[in-house]
Amino acid sequence: MSRKPIIVGNWKMHNDVAQTRQLLGDLHARLGGIAEVDVGVAPPFTSLMLASELLADNRILLSAQNVHYAEEGAFTGEISPKMLASIGVDMVIVGHSERRQFFAESDEMINLKIKAALSSGLMVIVCVGETLEEREAGRTMQRVGSQVRSALAGVDAADMRKVVLAYEPIWAIGTGRTATPAQAQAVHEALRKEVEQLFDEGVAGRLRIQYGGSVKPSNAASLLSEPDIDGALVGGASLNAEDFEQIVLAARPWI
Ligand code: 13P
Numbered sequence: 001m002s003r004k005p006i007i008v009g010n011w012k013m014h015n016d017v018a019q020t021r022q023l024l025g026d027l028h029a030r031l032g033g034i035a036e037v038d039v040g041v042a043p044p045f046t047s048l049m050l051a052s053e054l055l056a057d058n059r060i061l062l063s064a065q066n067v068h069y070a071e072e073g074a075f076t077g078e079i080s081p082k083m084l085a086s087i088g089v090d091m092v093i094v095g096h097s098e099r100r101q102f103f104a105e106s107d108e109m110i111n112l113k114i115k116a117a118l119s120s121g122l123m124v125i126v127c128v129g130e131t132l133e134e135r136e137a138g139r140t141m142q143r144v145g146s147q148v149r150s151a152l153a154g155v156d157a158a159d160m161r162k163v164v165l166a167y168e169p170i171w172a173i174g175t176g177r178t179a180t181p182a183q184a185q186a187v188h189e190a191l192r193k194e195v196e197q198l199f200d201e202g203v204a205g206r207l208r209i210q211y212g213g214s215v216k217p218s219n220a221a222s223l224l225s226e227p228d229i230d231g232a233l234v235g236g237a238s239l240n241a242e243d244f245e246q247i248v249l250a251a252r253p254w255i
Pocket of ligand 1: 235
């Protein structure tokens, strides 16, 4: 089954409003018309409104980096899925390892966020990944399998069309140490099997699974040529328009 590649830049806590304007202007010129690859950016909350205006007339998708699971309420400092949808945000990253690690997000909380975002019509990038210790102990699949099962518990098969999975080994994030294409492919293939067991072959076959962790122009093509790697979630390299463009171009299916 052929799946449309999806490359998303997770800006993390980088870029103020002026920097957002500049980077999006540059990305618009380079990638605004691209049709063969889904391209997205995930700026910080303070830049989303501006980004929504700047991206209104092109194909680049707009993602948030986090969301709360309630529609509204007494949750100081939080943003609801409905609020994101109201300013034209298309999708949201949920379960990033930095949120799990530094903000104590549990599997249960992540599951609530995913279901809430989907019911507001947002696409969701669901992140999973193992620590170095887990990998070395041979527990990678156990870890990411359980993250996927709890993340997708109670999600409707129909809503799975709006879900993208991102495999981000924690030891590869921001370290310059990338999983080899074979290591990543093995986990992606196993994740697809896990989703097939949870849903069915059709859902698993349609599901796009991104790799994330030190993706750069120099390693993107070899990762993206693996059969179960359908895209990339890019951190550091997405802050540079030229590097990000190179990674997107490496995802074009005819290359
Ligand atoms: P780096 O590309 O900087 O390693 O970050 C990966 C990541 O966490 C994307 O969400």
